[in-house]
Amino acid sequence: MKLTVAFDRTIGRASYRVHLRLYRLTRGIIGHRSPAGPMLILESIGHRTGIVRSNPLLYVAREGRYFVVASNGGRARNPGWLFNVRNHEVVKVQAGSKKFNAVARELNDDERNAVWPMLTSSYGGWAHYETLTDRSLRVIELTPTS
DSSP, X not given: OHHHXXXXXXXXXXXXXXXXXXXXXXXXXXXXXXXXXEEEEEEEEOTTTOOEEEEEEEOEEETTEEEEEEOGGGOSSOOHHHHHHHHOOEEEEEETTEEEEEEEEEOOHHHHHHHHHHHHHHOTHHHHHHHXXXXXXXXEEEEEOO
């Protein structure tokens, strides 16, 4: 976990841009699978700028829904995309070769606590990140729209 945090805080941002580009160019063939787990691209509208923002995020899929964690690598501040989905709940998602619109909903504390063990069993890094910060890592449920 320490290596993951070190990577994220040094060359992470630059590598995420490359990852995003490869993911899109290959329609998810490169980038969907990672050593940490599957990744999706979350496209949201900037809450202040109105500009479309894209973020590669680890996810867990269950019963037709996708769960992402606003970990920001355990930093003290929430990631920018969390503010975006709080203000504009309709988002675009690419999970592998699948592209779809979804509604993003922040889970309340009870809902979050109910899915947290399932999430951290899929990726233990989230539990570690939570020890690095005083904030509770927020969980977003992405529900595809028809």
